[in-house]
Amino acid sequence: MSDLDVHNLLASHNLRCTRPRVKLATLLFADGRDRHVTAEWAADALAKEGDEVALATVYNTLNSFVEAGLLRQISCQEAGRQVFDTNVEPHHHFYNEQTGELTDVPQNAFRFYKMPAAPDGAEIVDWQVTVTIRPH
Amino acid sequence: MSDLDVHNLLASHNLRCTRPRVKLATLLFADGRDRHVTAEWAADALAKEGDEVALATVYNTLNSFVEAGLLRQISCQEAGRQVFDTNVEPHHHFYNEQTGELTDVPQNAFRFYKMPAAPDGAEIVDWQVTVTIRPH
DNA sequence: TCATAATTTATATTCATTCTAATTAAAATG
DNA sequence: CATTTTAATTAGAATGAATATAAATTATGA
The missing domain is CATH 1.10.10.10 (Winged helix-like DNA-binding domain superfamily/Winged helix DNA-binding domain)
Known part of the structure; x- marks a missing residue:
């Protein structure tokens, strides 16, 4: 750029x-x-x-x-510090519980056939999966 | 009790x-x-x-x-404060972006037929969905 | 070029959380 | 039951992230 x-x-x-x-x-x-x-x-x-x-x-x-x-x-992160993501498209994250590192997971890595309905009086605007991983 | x-x-x-x-x-x-x-x-x-x-x-x-x-x-919360959950079983959350309020979503409200594989050298220990909702 | 409105900056402040060191209380021992 | 040991509580100080303040600087449009 x-x-x-x-x-x-x-x-x-x-x-x-x-x-x-x-x-x-x-x-x-x-x-x-x-x-x-x-x-x-x-x-x-x-x-x-x-x-x-x-x-x-x-x-x-x-x-x-x-x-x-x-x-x-x-918003899914270790408590106590703001993290900014350059990827503004919908996607998910691996969270390495050892290092605190976040890695992108593409949106289409998840496919579901059942999702909860929004509670009355509200609409779903986003959903995001945090997958906690542990090195072995 | x-x-x-x-x-x-x-x-x-x-x-x-x-x-x-x-x-x-x-x-x-x-x-x-x-x-x-x-x-x-x-x-x-x-x-x-x-x-x-x-x-x-x-x-x-x-x-x-x-x-x-x-x-x-x-770990999925507004930045800057720790939230403790009395529900220690695997489950998910609605996050009300207006009020910051969290509500439980039962584990089985989501059913996936495709999930990402863990990255090399790591294992998946937990996954958690945060569903952002907006009152209307 | 000039005016003005936005931005930058050093510094102070706020807020959540943890640390410290002294006191107090719980459990273990005799 | 009294004593000892060990753990927990506490007030207050310290830390760390983030924001507020207010003065100085800079970008933009006339």
């Missing part, structure tokens, strides 16, 4: 092209790989490249990316 | 019968209902009954209960 692409990506999501946003978007989206990152990880990764961004800004930016639909916040 | 039962429950799980443990076990297990509770909720509930227990003790106790297999820690 070129500099121009990053600018287009931000612009097309109504996000101003600021230094922190460009750096973070490049870090997260440039190679098209799926990633599960914390704010601290992203801040450290930028710092290592000499692109220091204040931690508060990293939080702000990741949250704007979530609002813009560029990132997804993962 | 009588006082005697609570004592038996604790004793049979190698937990000393202390005031905080008896109070918490009674609060959580006496009526056999499934509950999803935070440490703060439990501390407040005891305080309202005149049975004050230090918050640190509530945390200690809930964590011992988890270790003893009397409670389960839920």
Whole structure:
């Protein structure tokens, strides 16, 4: 993903092209790989490249990316830290209980013939499987 | 669940019968209902009954209960707080995105005919579905 | 170029949880 | 039953993640 692409990506999501946003978007989206990152990880990764961004800004930016639909916040995780997922398509996760690492499981890895109905007065908007794995 | 039962429950799980443990076990297990509770909720509930227990003790106790297999820690939740589940059997959850409330979904409400294989070098130890619902 | 509105930033603050060290209480022993 | 040992409780301090604040900076459009 070129500099121009990053600018287009931000612009097309109504996000101003600021230094922190460009750096973070490049870090997260440039190679098209799926990633599960914390704010601290992203801040450290930028710092290592000499692109220091204040931690508060990293939080702000990741949250704007979530609002813009560029990132997804993962709710299935070790308690106590927010994890952001670059894969915004519906999918599931392996959770390595030893390392805490999350790995994507494609949506179609699960096929079901029975699902619960939504409770009265509510609708189902998403479902997500967390598969806990243990190395042996 | 009588006082005697609570004592038996604790004793049979190698937990000393202390005031905080008896109070918490009674609060959580006496009526056999499934509950999803935070440490703060439990501390407040005891305080309202005149049975004050230090918050640190509530945390200690809930964590011992988890270790003893009397409670389960839920990993699918709003970021930032631990939720303890009195239902230790395999099951799933509705997550109300409006209120944050969790409701049990019985294990057999899902039937799959296709599940992902565990990655090399690991085994699947648990899987759990979180169904996000929205009131309408 | 200039004005203005959004963004960044350092710092302070909040909140959930754990740690510490002293006290208290439970079970085991004699 | 008294004593000893060991575990649990507790107040308060400490930690760590995330957000709020408010002043300085920067992007964008006129």
